[in-house]
Amino acid sequence: MNSLIERGGEVTRLRLFTGRGRQRPDRAHSAVGVIGGPAGSGKSALLRDAIEDAEAQGITVLSALASPAERGLPYGVVDQLLPELRLVHCGPLRARIAVKRALSRTAGNGPVLLAVDDIHFADPRSVQCLLHAVRQDLTGRMSLLVTHTPGVLPASLALTRLLELADDMRLTLRPLSVLGVGRLLSERKIPGSVRRAPEVHARTGGSPRLAMAFLGEPGGAPGETAAGEPFQQAALDGVRRSGRDAVKTAHGLAVLGKEATVPLLAELLGLRPGRVRGALAALEGAGITEDTAFRHPAVRTAVLEALPVPERHRLRRRAAGLLHRTGADPVVVAAQLLDADPPPGRRPRWICRTLATAAELALERGQAELARRFLKAAEDRSREGERLQLTARRAQIAGWLNPGEAAAQLRALASPAGNGLLPAESALRLAPQLLRHGHLEEAARVMATARDAAGRSPGGDPIRSELAFAERLLAVTYPGVCPASASVAVPAAVRPADPRLPALAALAAALSPAGGQGVQADAERALEALGPADPSAVEVVEAALMALVCTDRPEQAAHWCERLLSQPEHLGSPACRAVVTAVKGLTALRRGRLDAAANAACSALELLPPHGWGVAIGLPLSVLVEARTGQGRHREASMALLAHPVPQAMYRTRYALHFLHARARHQLATGRAHAALADFMECDELMRRWRMDLAALLPWRAGAAEALLQSGSPQDASRFAAAELARPVAGGRRARGKALRVLAAAHQPERRREILEKALAEIRESGDLYETARILADLGEVYKRQGDQGKGWLLVRQALRTADRCGAEGLYHSLQPPASRDSAAAAGRPPAAARAAAQGAELTAAERRVASLAARGHTNREIAAKLYITVSTVEQHLTRVYRKVKVTRRQDLSGRLDLDVADTA
Numbered sequence: 001m002n003s004l005i006e007r008g009g010e011v012t013r014l015r016l017f018t019g020r021g022r023q024r025p026d027r028a029h030s031a032v033g034v035i036g037g038p039a040g041s042g043k044s045a046l047l048r049d050a051i052e053d054a055e056a057q058g059i060t061v062l063s064a065l066a067s068p069a070e071r072g073l074p075y076g077v078v079d080q081l082l083p084e085l086r087l088v089h090c091g092p093l094r095a096r097i098a099v100k101r102a103l104s105r106t107a108g109n110g111p112v113l114l115a116v117d118d119i120h121f122a123d124p125r126s127v128q129c130l131l132h133a134v135r136q137d138l139t140g141r142m143s144l145l146v147t148h149t150p151g152v153l154p155a156s157l158a159l160t161r162l163l164e165l166a167d168d169m170r171l172t173l174r175p176l177s178v179l180g181v182g183r184l185l186s187e188r189k190i191p192g193s194v195r196r197a198p199e200v201h202a203r204t205g206g207s208p209r210l211a212m213a214f215l216g217e218p219g220g221a222p223g224e225t226a227a228g229e230p231f232q233q234a235a236l237d238g239v240r241r242s243g244r245d246a247v248k249t250a251h252g253l254a255v256l257g258k259e260a261t262v263p264l265l266a267e268l269l270g271l272r273p274g275r276v277r278g279a280l281a282a283l284e285g286a287g288i289t290e291d292t293a294f295r296h297p298a299v300r301t302a303v304l305e306a307l308p309v310p311e312r313h314r315l316r317r318r319a320a321g322l323l324h325r326t327g328a329d330p331v332v333v334a335a336q337l338l339d340a341d342p343p344p345g346r347r348p349r350w351i352c353r354t355l356a357t358a359a360e361l362a363l364e365r366g367q368a369e370l371a372r373r374f375l376k377a378a379e380d381r382s383r384e385g386e387r388l389q390l391t392a393r394r395a396q397i398a399g400w401l402n403p404g405e406a407a408a409q410l411r412a413l414a415s416p417a418g419n420g421l422l423p424a425e426s427a428l429r430l431a432p433q434l435l436r437h438g439h440l441e442e443a444a445r446v447m448a449t450a451r452d453a454a455g456r457s458p459g460g461d462p463i464r465s466e467l468a469f470a471e472r473l474l475a476v477t478y479p480g481v482c483p484a485s486a487s488v489a490v491p492a493a494v495r496p497a498d499p500r501l502p503a504l505a506a507l508a509a510a511l512s513p514a515g516g517q518g519v520q521a522d523a524e525r526a527l528e529a530l531g532p533a534d535p536s537a538v539e540v541v542e543a544a545l546m547a548l549v550c551t552d553r554p555e556q557a558a559h560w561c562e563r564l565l566s567q568p569e570h571l572g573s574p575a576c577r578a579v580v581t582a583v584k585g586l587t588a589l590r591r592g593r594l595d596a597a598a599n600a601a602c603s604a605l606e607l608l609p610p611h612g613w614g615v616a617i618g619l620p621l622s623v624l625v626e627a628r629t630g631q632g633r634h635r636e637a638s639m640a641l642l643a644h645p646v647p648q649a650m651y652r653t654r655y656a657l658h659f660l661h662a663r664a665r666h667q668l669a670t671g672r673a674h675a676a677l678a679d680f681m682e683c684d685e686l687m688r689r690w691r692m693d694l695a696a697l698l699p700w701r702a703g704a705a706e707a708l709l710q711s712g713s714p715q716d717a718s719r720f721a722a723a724e725l726a727r728p729v730a731g732g733r734r735a736r737g738k739a740l741r742v743l744a745a746a747h748q749p750e751r752r753r754e755i756l757e758k759a760l761a762e763i764r765e766s767g768d769l770y771e772t773a774r775i776l777a778d779l780g781e782v783y784k785r786q787g788d789q790g791k792g793w794l795l796v797r798q799a800l801r802t803a804d805r806c807g808a809e810g811l812y813h814s815l816q817p818p819a820s821r822d823s824a825a826a827a828g829r830p831p832a833a834a835r836a837a838a839q840g841a842e843l844t845a846a847e848r849r850v851a852s853l854a855a856r857g858h859t860n861r862e863i864a865a866k867l868y869i870t871v872s873t874v875e876q877h878l879t880r881v882y883r884k885v886k887v888t889r890r891q892d893l894s895g896r897l898d899l900d901v902a903d904t905a
Helices: 008-019 043-056 076-081 092-108 124-135 157-164 178-187 193-204 208-214 229-240 244-259 262-269 273-285 297-306 309-325 330-338 349-364 368-381 384-401 403-418 424-436 440-456 462-477 483-487 501-511 519-528 537-550 554-565 574-590 594-607 610-631 634-643 648-652 655-669 673-689 700-710 714-725 733-746 749-766 769-785 789-806 809-815 818-824 831-841 845-855 860-867 871-885 890-896
Strands: 031-036 060-065 112-117 142-148 169-172
Touching: 008 031, 008 043, 008 142, 008 169, 031 043, 031 157, 043 060, 043 112, 043 142, 060 076, 076 112, 076 124, 092 112, 092 124, 124 142, 124 157, 142 157, 178 193, 178 208, 193 208, 208 229, 229 244, 229 297, 244 262, 244 273, 244 297, 244 309, 262 273, 262 309, 309 330, 309 349, 330 349, 330 368, 349 368, 349 384, 368 384, 384 403, 384 424, 384 574, 403 424, 403 440, 403 610, 424 440, 424 462, 424 537, 424 610, 440 462, 462 501, 462 537, 501 519, 501 537, 519 537, 519 554, 537 554, 537 574, 554 574, 574 594, 574 610, 594 610, 610 634, 610 648, 610 655, 610 809, 634 655, 648 655, 655 673, 655 700, 673 700, 700 714, 700 733, 714 733, 733 749, 733 769, 749 769, 769 789, 769 809, 789 809, 845 860, 845 871, 845 890, 860 871, 871 890
Parallel strands: 031 142, 031 169, 060 112, 112 142
Antiparallel strands: none
């Protein structure tokens, strides 16, 4: 591999220097050449090329490599050049004479090239010997060629004089150009060499050594080891080879980062500014830095990791103090303190204050995790009286980032907060987290104490703002904690100043039976103003979205869910993403998209484990259970209820309403009508008590009517359905459509068609696909019973398509005509269906026609009239059918027979 790219001129000069080998009696000393340049610039490669060229011409070459590890070993370099001399015990004068004689003898046989790599690391006695030999050379056949990196070590007098003799040849290597880097990459078989050359040049400053290490060894995958271990090690070696001041300066740059300046580095490291500038020049020449910054962040990381831990902590603490005194950003100062153990002994108070201030600033900038780390560091450095307040603030932020992790902290803080051991503002900030995790009584005590403090505080005091937020949150989400709070008014003095309140105000108006003006505008204004990392964002987001849901605007709520989830900067915590995903599932459920609802609920429960939800587990769990029930996947719904037990405290929150309604729907679908009715009636009791009785929140009356109908009480069912229909139309079209469907089932057959057509109009207006499919199916059956088979089957097919579209698997299969079921199951019919088909095949054509009509609910007289036979003949046919298919009543026929539409013709 050619490592001499862009070094053609230097190679030519070196060959002129080494290749002649002639005597030079006109010179007072040997020829001396110096290859200079920063670390990693290719000096050693040029020296090797010169050695190879000299050897090819028959010149005797004596070479040595100076090492910083052997700099304290006397005559270490001379021992490499002339190992036979064994000078270790010689004095300086005797050694110089011995070296001169040995070299003169060698030069008497022909030209000699002495080559020393990294002469700046050579031990002083070897340098003195070489200087003496060069000066006393009378043969003219000896040449000395060395490589040298300026500024690595303070040069000795002997080395300075030796380098001054290099008037024959002095080279200074420059970094490679972008084209040169491209050629280097091309020779190393790196794909895309031309395209990647600018990037590699920018990261390495054109240093050949760093450029080769940046993309790893040849033959690997393109960029596989980019900026990996080889590059970091090459960079560290380049730092070490740039000198002691450069090593110190690199440490300072790594610690200070973007804040680094020459004066600050000088004060941090205890160096004069001139020495710092020299070190920076050496590092820049080696491709490590540019101005006062590392060219690649991986190098800064490597330098920091190479620093001994005690030294790193000392520099961090010193940097923090210097930055604090110069008025730097508290976040910058605090970042230094994070990576430094607290100083021993008395701790300055500014440290704790700076960390706490930095935490609030980081939170405003959307850096919640950093804020949490700052607060933890502040706790570790705080005094006893300050620690509890810092812990409370950290728990609040942790509750936003990771509610599951915060649960344990909240348990420890609940009692102090409730007993007034925390300042009122800190305790109030913690109240939403206490409520969410079921510490309801403690939160109530916090707010009671805060009310007293707010009464004594001025109008613009933060306590009043936090109290307004907590009171409104209590009213709309935790009404069972303190029912009187539902009527709490937000003080006018804080309303415009606190951007969180419009969301809660919107939800309060949406939940009010009287309704409210401007709900959508307030909700969307709150969502627009959502900050990137606000610990209250969970409550704000949920309130704003639920305000849209509860005013029968699921489409708008779904739009906002998608918008928020596509902008992760506004949902910087798993808790926020989980809540938005759960509401997304709720909006899908309200629109009858069962598959989408179930998927969103599952995602929400994956984003945030059950213990992280606290009492809010009722929201995603209710969506999952009701969606699975609608799909006909009842076993999965039951398993979800068993797998996610809800905390008892949930039954005092708004989430209980969603949970009870979902559980009731599941019980109703699985034949437990009385249990379902009990849950629906509990919804009624809570919604009335909490003054949240509106159909757009939960259509419990329609559900209760369906449970009563299933339990054999059609009159009571009609009464509940009528009660739902008597409520205001606005905000309840979905509930009206559901109620009308139940009302139709409770009425005589002759009125069902008219009622169901009204139900269909209402439900289509609401956009609920699942309920649309159910009503279409009922209406189709009504048309068929009234003799309009064409229109009836048309409606059933519409119901089938709608059920398939919304994911209602159970409804879809129940509506399929027998012929379609035959086709769908051709590849492997379930055993029960296969038996039904076989039993149906034993029936005569007449028996099949009678059985088909009976299975669809027609009376014997209706069947006789339809088939033009007597009632007695119908009864005889049915007796034989019952015996053949082994049933005792007509209600069981549909489950035991595979009947086709043609059977009714």
